[in-house]
Amino acid sequence: MGRGRRHRGTSKRNQIEKSKENVQRPLKSDASFDSNFQKPISSNLDFEEYYKEQRIVKAKEWDSFMEILRKPLPAAFRVNSNGQFCDDLRLKLENDFMESLQAEAVESGESEAIKPLPWYPKNLAWHSNFSRKEIRKNQTLERFHEFLKLETEVGNMTRQESVSMVPPLFLDVHPDHFVLDMCAAPGSKTFQLLEIIHESSEPGSLPNGMVVANDVDYKRCNLLIHQTKRTCTTNLMVTNNEGQHFPNCKTKEASDTNHQSIDQLLFDRVLCDVPCSGDGTLRKAPDIWRRWNSGSGNGLHSLQVVLAMRGLSVLKVGGRMIYSTCSMNPIEDEAVVAEILRRCGCSVELVDVSHKLPELIRRPGLKKWKVHDRGGWYRSYKDVPKSQRDGVLKSMFPSGKSDKESTGGGDRYGDMTSISSDESAEEVCDLPLERCMRILPHDQNTGGFFIAVLHKVSPLPEFQEKINQRRNFSTRKNINSCEAVSGTVVTKPEEGAEEDTILEEVVSENGFEHPENDNISEVGIVELAQKLDDMGVRREVPAMQGKWKGLYPVVFLRDETVINGIKTFYGIKDESFPLYGHLVTRNSDISSHGNVKRIYYVSKAVKDVLELNFSVGKPLKISSVGLKMFEKQSAKECEANCCSFRITSEGLPVILPYMTKQILYATMADFKNLLQQKSIKFLDFIHPQIGEKAAELALGSCVMVLVDDTQLGSEPVKVNSSTIAIGCWKGKASLTVMVTTLDCHQLIQRLSDRSKEVENAENCFKTAETD
Incomplete structure (x- = not known):
C-alpha cells in the first residue's frame, strides 16, 4: 500500500512539473527578494512595469493606486438575508457598533469605524476600516471581534471580501433557476447564491431551483461543504468534477412531458469565477508581491477560456453567465472574454450592466493591451517568434488573429477587430469590451476584480462544440489541477475562511471516506494531510483515481419501515411534506446490518438531477447533497418507539412547519433556562404546565418552540421563518437540549438582546405617558 501511494504522489508531481514548463518565466526583479524574509515585501518592479505598460490606470492615478495596494485590506462581512436574526444583527450593527467603535476609528485617522456598503441591497453587507489583523489583535475591538466570530460560526454572517460579493448580484437569479457555480470553493459566493434563491421564494416553501457547486479539488470541496452547511438548504448539490469537463448529463431520448423529471442538465445561470493569478488580492495576500510574474496570467489563459466555454455549453439559451477573476491582468480578463465572443459568434453577447448598482464604482474594460513574455513585449501575434508561440497564443491579443488572418479577407464573425497597418502600433479590439467591469482598489478601498456578464x-x-472537445482533451493533458499551473500556486482566497478549520467529522459526514476494501491508504485523506502539515511539508495528497475511489455514492432511501416510522412519530403528512423519493443517504451511512445512520432531504429539483445522473451512468461525482435531516440514535429509549431517528439542528427549520407531534411550547423564561442549564427535570420548569406537557411526549427526539406568555396553552401555534425552536431529547424524567454549546451561547445572546429592546421600548413608552 505504501509503495502505491508513493507512485501516485510522484506521478502527480511529475504532471505538475510538466504543466510548469508550459509557462514562460520572466526575469526576476531585485524587488522580489529581501534578505530579511520576515519583513513584508510590498513592491515588485516587474509588477509595476507590467501594469504601467498596460495602462490600467491613468498616470496621475498611479501613486494612489500603488499606495492603496500596500495597505492591508479592510475587513468586510455580510449578514445572511435568510437568517432568523437578520434584522436583529443589522440593528445591532447600526445602533451599537457604529457608535461604540467610533472612538477607535478617530484614533486611527478614519471617519467611520464600520459602514454598510452603499451598493449592496438592504444594508446587509458591511465594510470595516480595520483590517482582519487589527480586529483580531486590538483589545478595544475584542467585543466586535467576538461578535463577528460567533455569528459567522453559527451561520448568521459571512466574512467575505466586498468585491467578491459583486458577481452574484449581476447574475439576476430567480427562485426557480438552476444555477451552476463552476469553480465554487471556498463557497462564499455559493452561500450568497443560495440566499438569493431562498430569499425570493415564497415564505414557508422550498424553492423550485437549485445550486450545483462544483470544484475540481476534493479537499477544497470539504471547505465548500463546511461553508454552505450553514445555509440549512435542501437545494444544494456539491460536485467534484473538472470544470472544463463538467459532465453533459443528457438521456438519449427525451422523457415524456409530464414535468416530473428532466432529460438534460442545463442551467439558467452559470457563475464562472475562474482560478487566476490573483493579484487583485495583493492587499489580503501580500506574499503575492514576492512571487508575482507575468507568466502566471499567460499560463492560465487557456484554462480560463475552456472553463468559460464549458460554462456556456451547459447554459440554457436565454441564460446568463458571469465570467470573473480576482486578477487585474488583461490576459486573464479582456483577452479571455474577447476569445469567448470570437468563438461563439452571434450566439453570445456581452451585456451592458452599467446602470445596475450605480453606487458601485467600476471602470469599463480595456480595448487594447499588450502581451509580455520572457522575450519582451509584443503588440501583435505576428511579432511573436515561432519559438515563443507555445507560450504566447494569438487569443491573448486584442485581435485574436495570426499574421495571415489579419492580412486576409475578413473573418467569419464579421469585421469585429481592426489592426493598424503600422507594425509598431498596438492592436485595438472592436468588440464591446467596455461593457466589462474593472473594479480597482483605490476607487472604493477594496481589492481588485474583473466581471463580464454574458447572455x-x-x-x-456546432463546429465550436467539436473544437471545444478537442481543446478540452488537450487541456486535460497539460493541466493537472486548477490550483497549480504556472509555477505559482493559484488560489481563490476571497472569503476569509480558513481551510485548516475543516474537521474530520465534516469530511466523513459527507461521504469523503475511503471504502473499507480500498488499498489506497491506511488512513483517511484528512489525517494524511494533517500529518504532512505537522511535518511542515506542502500538502501533496495522492490524487484519487477511478469513479468512486475515496467518495461514497449517493443512494435513495427506499426503506418504507424507516420512512413510515418517521412520518408517524413526528406527525408528518406526506401530501404537505413528501418524504418518499426525497430522502437519500450515502452508502457509507449504511451498516453491515443494513441500518441507516444519516438521512438527507433533497428538494424536488435536486431529486430530479439525482435521478437523471443515475440514469446516464453517474457522471457527476457528488461530494454532498441536500440537507442532513435525521440521524440515528442508539439510546435504549428508541427501542420502545417506532422511530429511532432524531431531527438534526440544521434540518429543524425546514421540517418544523410540517410537524404535528413531539412539539413542546415554552415561554422565554423556561426557554432561556433550558439553554443555560442544558438539562431540566420536568418538575423544575418555571411554568408547571410546560413540565406536564413534556412528560406526556413520547420518549426520544422532540422540539421546543419559543412562544409569548399569551400563547402558552393555546397550542398548536403556527410557526414561520421567525419562529425560534431547538431540538431536545425527552428522557424518562428530564428534557435535554440537543444543540451545541456554541449554538446555545449564540441563542442566549440573541434572546438577551431582544429582551433589552423590549425593556427599552417599554421604558420609553412609560416616559412618554408620564410626560
Whole structure:
C-alpha cells in the first residue's frame, strides 16, 4: 500500500512539473527578494512595469493606486438575508457598533469605524476600516471581534471580501433557476447564491431551483461543504468534477412531458469565477508581491477560456453567465472574454450592466493591451517568434488573429477587430469590451476584480462544440489541477475562511471516506494531510483515481419501515411534506446490518438531477447533497418507539412547519433556562404546565418552540421563518437540549438582546405617558 501511494504522489508531481514548463518565466526583479524574509515585501518592479505598460490606470492615478495596494485590506462581512436574526444583527450593527467603535476609528485617522456598503441591497453587507489583523489583535475591538466570530460560526454572517460579493448580484437569479457555480470553493459566493434563491421564494416553501457547486479539488470541496452547511438548504448539490469537463448529463431520448423529471442538465445561470493569478488580492495576500510574474496570467489563459466555454455549453439559451477573476491582468480578463465572443459568434453577447448598482464604482474594460513574455513585449501575434508561440497564443491579443488572418479577407464573425497597418502600433479590439467591469482598489478601498456578464442568445455553433472537445482533451493533458499551473500556486482566497478549520467529522459526514476494501491508504485523506502539515511539508495528497475511489455514492432511501416510522412519530403528512423519493443517504451511512445512520432531504429539483445522473451512468461525482435531516440514535429509549431517528439542528427549520407531534411550547423564561442549564427535570420548569406537557411526549427526539406568555396553552401555534425552536431529547424524567454549546451561547445572546429592546421600548413608552 505504501509503495502505491508513493507512485501516485510522484506521478502527480511529475504532471505538475510538466504543466510548469508550459509557462514562460520572466526575469526576476531585485524587488522580489529581501534578505530579511520576515519583513513584508510590498513592491515588485516587474509588477509595476507590467501594469504601467498596460495602462490600467491613468498616470496621475498611479501613486494612489500603488499606495492603496500596500495597505492591508479592510475587513468586510455580510449578514445572511435568510437568517432568523437578520434584522436583529443589522440593528445591532447600526445602533451599537457604529457608535461604540467610533472612538477607535478617530484614533486611527478614519471617519467611520464600520459602514454598510452603499451598493449592496438592504444594508446587509458591511465594510470595516480595520483590517482582519487589527480586529483580531486590538483589545478595544475584542467585543466586535467576538461578535463577528460567533455569528459567522453559527451561520448568521459571512466574512467575505466586498468585491467578491459583486458577481452574484449581476447574475439576476430567480427562485426557480438552476444555477451552476463552476469553480465554487471556498463557497462564499455559493452561500450568497443560495440566499438569493431562498430569499425570493415564497415564505414557508422550498424553492423550485437549485445550486450545483462544483470544484475540481476534493479537499477544497470539504471547505465548500463546511461553508454552505450553514445555509440549512435542501437545494444544494456539491460536485467534484473538472470544470472544463463538467459532465453533459443528457438521456438519449427525451422523457415524456409530464414535468416530473428532466432529460438534460442545463442551467439558467452559470457563475464562472475562474482560478487566476490573483493579484487583485495583493492587499489580503501580500506574499503575492514576492512571487508575482507575468507568466502566471499567460499560463492560465487557456484554462480560463475552456472553463468559460464549458460554462456556456451547459447554459440554457436565454441564460446568463458571469465570467470573473480576482486578477487585474488583461490576459486573464479582456483577452479571455474577447476569445469567448470570437468563438461563439452571434450566439453570445456581452451585456451592458452599467446602470445596475450605480453606487458601485467600476471602470469599463480595456480595448487594447499588450502581451509580455520572457522575450519582451509584443503588440501583435505576428511579432511573436515561432519559438515563443507555445507560450504566447494569438487569443491573448486584442485581435485574436495570426499574421495571415489579419492580412486576409475578413473573418467569419464579421469585421469585429481592426489592426493598424503600422507594425509598431498596438492592436485595438472592436468588440464591446467596455461593457466589462474593472473594479480597482483605490476607487472604493477594496481589492481588485474583473466581471463580464454574458447572455446566450442562441445555441453555440456546432463546429465550436467539436473544437471545444478537442481543446478540452488537450487541456486535460497539460493541466493537472486548477490550483497549480504556472509555477505559482493559484488560489481563490476571497472569503476569509480558513481551510485548516475543516474537521474530520465534516469530511466523513459527507461521504469523503475511503471504502473499507480500498488499498489506497491506511488512513483517511484528512489525517494524511494533517500529518504532512505537522511535518511542515506542502500538502501533496495522492490524487484519487477511478469513479468512486475515496467518495461514497449517493443512494435513495427506499426503506418504507424507516420512512413510515418517521412520518408517524413526528406527525408528518406526506401530501404537505413528501418524504418518499426525497430522502437519500450515502452508502457509507449504511451498516453491515443494513441500518441507516444519516438521512438527507433533497428538494424536488435536486431529486430530479439525482435521478437523471443515475440514469446516464453517474457522471457527476457528488461530494454532498441536500440537507442532513435525521440521524440515528442508539439510546435504549428508541427501542420502545417506532422511530429511532432524531431531527438534526440544521434540518429543524425546514421540517418544523410540517410537524404535528413531539412539539413542546415554552415561554422565554423556561426557554432561556433550558439553554443555560442544558438539562431540566420536568418538575423544575418555571411554568408547571410546560413540565406536564413534556412528560406526556413520547420518549426520544422532540422540539421546543419559543412562544409569548399569551400563547402558552393555546397550542398548536403556527410557526414561520421567525419562529425560534431547538431540538431536545425527552428522557424518562428530564428534557435535554440537543444543540451545541456554541449554538446555545449564540441563542442566549440573541434572546438577551431582544429582551433589552423590549425593556427599552417599554421604558420609553412609560416616559412618554408620564410626560
